[in-house]
Amino acid sequence: MMRCIVLILFLISISQCARILGVFHVPGKSHYAAGNTLMKILAERGHEVTLVSPFKEKKPPKNFNEVVLAPTAPQGKANFFNFNVHPIIQSYIYSSISISMINETFSHPEFKKLLKTKEKFDLIIIEYFFSDALKYLGVYFDAPVIIYSALDANSWINPSVANPMPISSVQDLTASSDVLSFYSRLDRTFMYTCNSLIRNFLYIPAHDKVVKEHFPGAPDIDAYFDKAALILLNADVSINAPIPKVPAMVDIGGFHVKPTKPLPKDLQDILDNAVNGVVYFSMGSNLQSSQMPKETLAALLGAFSKLKETVLWKWEDDDLPGKPDNVVIRKWLPQNDIFAHKNIKLFITHGGIFSTIEAVYHGIPCLAFPIFGDQILNAQRATENGYARWIRFHEITEERVATEIRDLLTNPKYSENVKARSRIMLDKPVSAVDRLVFWVEYVIRHKGADHLRVAGLDLTWYQYLLVDVIVLISICSLLSVLFIRYVFVI
Structure with a gap:
């Protein structure tokens, strides 16, 4: 009897261990620290993880595998103190840089080795830094995709899960935090419009192109753009503004804060x-x-x-x-x-x-x-x-x-x-770490958690904005006015 219980417990533990691929491709130490911490947390909970990043962990824990995207060319030190440009130009620069980083990731010999193995993963976690092309990995490996964002919900990541963003009251990344003044609302409208144009007419087509260059036969980006199961946001109501978020968006701000150690x-x-x-x-x-x-x-x-x-x-x-x-x-x-x-x-x-x-x-x-x-x-x-x-x-x-x-x-x-x-x-019922682990395992347990998907993802832009309804009402109103005028004139 005891042997049966032990065997059952052993089988349960095996069933709960998932194989998770994390792609944190941005060559910045803070980006790596976040991805490394996140994947370590999952490894410590018993999952078999593989981290793709430009850096190497000095003391990898058990169940922690690495695909190191070491630079293939000398890297210079950028001086960001000279980076004083308009937010719209920043958005264009970031979107352009993202294409280059993803192209380097897909081209890297170590990443190509990973692709050739055709390994089976239960889940893929990708870092969002204007990196929608990485969503294709969910198609390639036939696994659910979770997006990790170092920031709160914003106009660049919201379309992935059709998260609403009333620009009259919600601050975007590059707009003023003042939500009341007319100037601020005008500024947010301008910024939102410009970012949307950049995203839809420059950024998304470029990501579609880079995927098809590296994966001949890949479907159009529309086929997987909105297939993310969940978005983990490095946000917390203690520091971020309270804003609308669909069920597929989860705050995990503070997950990286570790118990303090003695100082040197x-x-x-x-x-x-x-x-x-x-x-x-x-x-x-x-x-x-x-x-x-x-x-x-x-x-x-x-x-x-x-x-x-x-x-x-x-x-x-x-x-x-x-x-x-x-x-x-x-x-x-x-x-x-x-x-x-x-x-x-x-x-x-x-x-x-x-x-x-x-x-x-x-x-x-x-x-x-x-x-x-x-x-x-x-x-x-x-x-x-x-x-x-x-x-x-x-x-x-x-x-x-x-x-x-x-x-x-x-x-x-x-x-x-x-x-x-x-x-x-x-003041929370569970820690940010436990919240992170729960939702990652939730998506795995529910095989992609499609029940979190909102109806807005199935609407075209003009349906979502009720443009067709507004046009119909306008036409009917105009026809009614013309009819009444015609009757009274006669």
Whole structure:
């Protein structure tokens, strides 16, 4: 009897173990960190995972396989501090870059090896960075597709699941966070229209073309564009605005925040001995502080020199000329572990979503210098929520930075507001990790979860917008007016 029970339990455990392919093809460290963390979580829950990415894990866990898309040509370091272009141009640039990255992914020898194996996967998870062509992998491997997005619902990803986006009240990635003013609504309408034109007339046809170039005989992109079973959004109501989301959209913001570990002794000593507190400064993994313009760097150093607090700065070079005595530099810093220290008083950031989540999680006020993408919207929203201030990067001056830091450090409202937001983030029936795992396994259990699919996906654009109904009503109204006029004239 006992042997039968053990055998049954063993068979159940086998049935619950799925083979999952994760494609996180973007050659950015923050993108890789998200994909690596997500796939590790699934591996630790017993699933057999394969991660496709440009980087290699140093200590892969059990059940964790890798397809490393190592660069086939020398890679230069981009200086994003010079990336100061209009949001519409940004959308065009991102869509163009996405084509290049997907083409490189499909062309990479290691990826081709994976395709030739014709392995069987129960699920495919793809990262969304203007990467609709990757949805074809669901057709190729005959498996459900889940999309992971580092951002909240937006005009680029909404069409995948027909998520509604009333532009009168919902902020998009590159629009102002103000939802009330006429100018803001006009701006959102303009941005939404331009992004839709770029997506439908440039971006989607280009993705269709790149798929057919690498997979002769592939169907048109319309056949699989809207077949995603689920979208995992790196969003949370504590930091993002409450907006409409269909059942196939699930928030998992904070899944990457790990339990804190002890700090290295040198950092522990620095933080412990900072009697006036610590200002932590990091521009993330894609922005290199050492590439800042000299005038901006001088303004920051001047502002920091006036502080009584210690400034801990993630600085990528060995030396920082003109560094004040209260500034400590390190090439790498364990950010999440540092945030847990009681002496951290302020976080100076680029406004990236992962850093923002970590700051709110630990209840730390922020000063943001956003550069591009969603960073400006994140900074605006954090400021409106009362736990941050922000300065456009090209508007940084010593006096402005010093004034904002002084306000953030001395006015208790910022600390109170961010702690309130932290309580909202933590006040959930299950953790972000458990929510992630549940929904991934839910899609596997229900073989694609087609019951989550909304009717809007089966409508053409003119049916969805009721254009045909409006035209019919207009024609009938016009005919009625003409008929009445004709009768009365006679």
